[in-house]
Every structure is written in structure tokens, then in C-alpha cells.
Amino acid sequence: MTLLASAVMGAIQVILSGHKGWREAYVEVTELILKAFGINSSEASAIAAERANHTPLHS
Numbered sequence: 001m002t003l004l005a006s007a008v009m010g011a012i013q014v015i016l017s018g019h020k021g022w023r024e025a026y027v028e029v030t031e032l033i034l035k036a037f038g039i040n041s042s043e044a045s046a047i048a049a050e051r052a053n054h055t056p057l058h059s
Contacts (some may be wrong), residue, residue: 007032027052 011025020028030048035041 003036004033023052 001041007029009018011029014020015022015025027045027048031041031044034044036045039047
């Protein structure tokens with residue numbers, strides 16, 4: 001639970017400070033969490049990128 005909360009809070013911080021856009025931060029957090037659950041790196045990257053393209057906030 002701490003990993004999830006910290007990852008999300010970190011993503012919010014980099015977005016609000018202007019260092020990254022929400023989509024880039026979303027992909028990085030999604031990849032991190034999937035890897036923590038045991039998904040291999042390439043599959044986690046593919047899943048995160050695919051989900052980022054289907055989020056309702058994309059422009």
C-alpha cells in the first residue's frame with residue numbers, strides 16, 4: 001500500500017511542478033506498480049502505454 005501511495009504522490013508532485021506531463025507520469029507509475037506485482041519490464045511498458053492511450057483525460 002505504501003508503494004502505491006508513494007508512487008501516486010510522487011507522480012502528482014512532478015506533474016504539479018511541471019517536470020512531466022500527466023501522461024508520462026501515469027505511464028511511469030503504472031509500469032512501476034506492474035513490475036512490483038511481478039510483470040516483466042517489456043510487458044509492463046506495453047500495458048502502461050496502451051492504457052495511457054485509453055484514459056478519458058487524453059487529448
